[in-house]
Amino acid sequence: MPSAVAPLPEQAVDKAFERLFREHHAFVYRTAYSVTGTRHDAEDVLQTIFLRLLRRGLPGDVRENPKAYLHRAAINVSLNIVRARKRQHPIDDVEALRAVAPVAEGNQADEMRARLIRAMGELRPRVVEMLVLRYEHDCSDAEIARMLGTSRGVVAVTLFRARARLKKALRAPAGVQS
């Protein structure tokens, strides 16, 4: 749906952009971190989103509801990164790699975190949005529903199913993908 918000003059865009970054960078970064699980990727997401806004200008829905817009953008970009990891091939020379930086083995907590992130990468963006709002930003069903423009019932059911799926992925034996 096209926005009815009138475009801002360039100088006003600069100020609006700066304010947008200062007010929402932590929210975007935390969202990205919880989906990607690494500070590098979260930082990349933060930079990507604001660079795009810088290049394209501030669309109307950013000015109307910046938090919802930025959250959706952070989830989408983060999921792209998580899904792209599956397409990356590991380096062949494992011994040389270990010589550069020894890999800690047997870290079960890290393995579970990685498993959770992989499982989230297989969910729909809308579902991940709800999960992040719940677990990272501690929003209630009503707050999530308001932010995403849906009903509390939909949020409750979606979260229930998503949690069941994630728990199943966490319980799966090592090496088994959900």
Next chain:
Amino acid sequence: MTIERTKPAFAKASAGKPEDPIAAHWSSATPDQVDAARTRVLNRLQFPVEADRSSTDSPPATAVWRWHRAAWVAAAVLVFAAAVFTGRLEPLSQDSELVRSGAQSREITLADGSRVEMRPDSELSLERADDGIGINLRSGSIIVNAAKQHVGTCTSGPGT
């Protein structure tokens, strides 16, 4: 009214209730990480980093985004050829030398102050070309923070 949120209630195991395994393995950024990311991304976006950001009404120092962006790109464009011409790549100046980051991120600093940040599980090689130097990213991803240069050209192409 502003509600100061703490760590999600889901992360805490209440009496008699098992801990939520999703909350237990949830990845949350620390405040330090948020601050560090803010500073680094601001630098890349070429914002003025203000010492006091308590007031959002204070005017931006000299923020003309398009000009800054062009300057940033120009600086990136200049670094590689300049590095080749001066032969100051250290210690990675050998042709086709492989650099791997391993499980941790790794940062390579060139003699002119330019930095190449390698993400975990990234691999690249530096190669000389007729018109400068090439960074051949074989896997993973990198961020190049180029120091300001006076001469040189740089191009980027698709990775493998």
